[in-house]
Amino acid sequence: MKILSLEKVAEEAGYITEGARYAAGAVANIRTFEQNFKALDQKHRGAYAFVAFHPAADHSVEEYIADGTLGDDAGPDILALFLIEPIAPRMPRELKRADVRFGVTLSLQQHPAYELVRQFFPRKAIPRLPGLVFFDRLYKPESSIYVLLEGTDKAQLRLQCRTAFEAANRSLRKARTKAKSSRIDFDRLAARLVEINVPYQRAGAKGIKAAAFITGAWLKKNRGKIAAAIPKLIGLGTKAASGGA
Numbered sequence: 001m002k003i004l005s006l007e008k009v010a011e012e013a014g015y016i017t018e019g020a021r022y023a024a025g026a027v028a029n030i031r032t033f034e035q036n037f038k039a040l041d042q043k044h045r046g047a048y049a050f051v052a053f054h055p056a057a058d059h060s061v062e063e064y065i066a067d068g069t070l071g072d073d074a075g076p077d078i079l080a081l082f083l084i085e086p087i088a089p090r091m092p093r094e095l096k097r098a099d100v101r102f103g104v105t106l107s108l109q110q111h112p113a114y115e116l117v118r119q120f121f122p123r124k125a126i127p128r129l130p131g132l133v134f135f136d137r138l139y140k141p142e143s144s145i146y147v148l149l150e151g152t153d154k155a156q157l158r159l160q161c162r163t164a165f166e167a168a169n170r171s172l173r174k175a176r177t178k179a180k181s182s183r184i185d186f187d188r189l190a191a192r193l194v195e196i197n198v199p200y201q202r203a204g205a206k207g208i209k210a211a212a213f214i215t216g217a218w219l220k221k222n223r224g225k226i227a228a229a230i231p232k233l234i235g236l237g238t239k240a241a242s243g244g245a
């Protein structure tokens with residue numbers, strides 16, 4: 001499985017968006033961090049899935065990601081993300097086992113992956129970890145569902161992740177755009193998870209509002225550590241994802 005820095009993917013999306021503006025006669029300017037991630041949301045209209053785990057506490061998740069099927073399990077409409085050590089590559093490269101050891105010496109309270117999950121559930125019981133955080137946007141998310149991962153070995157984890165990803169992919173609705181791209185219907189996803197008895201928690205309005213405020217700071221703080229798993233059938237449409245400069 002190849003991986004690529006999420007920040008680089010966002011920069012390429014911003015570059016493409018800015019190029020379209022230039023062609024329309026807009027004045028060139030320097031793109032901000034927020035503009036790049038907003039551009040990525042516009043280009044990638046499926047959803048994002050962040051794998052929240054601690055390599056010391058959640059060894060089966062570490063093994064599953066290290067096996068290199070995460071990107072293909074998620075598919076081209078769901079961009080799977082996770083934190084890596086020491087820094088996410090700015091050119092696509094193969095995943096290494098050492099990559100998924102990020103934060104192995106940190107406590108559960110200190111680990112950024114756990115920190116992100118807590119932002120979606122303020123003043124509520126924080127969900128047990130590890131898990132998958134599905135959300136619709138990087139820039140000001142509006143919907144989020146957390147799926148608990150309870151597998152005790154790599155095979156169980158793979159099955160649980162594939163089941164959750166399949167439910168998410170079957171919850172896609174075609175967007176009303178010329179590009180005919182898709183967005184996940186989170187109401188439909190919640191219903192599918194209930195049907196197949198997959199435990200989940202849905203972030204409420206307060207959680208989404210808090211996450212929209214906090215995740216910007218979290219992204220800035222951890223942006224060099226966030227990797228995107230690239231599926232073989234790439235749906236991002238960026239030069240970086242396809243190996244361009």
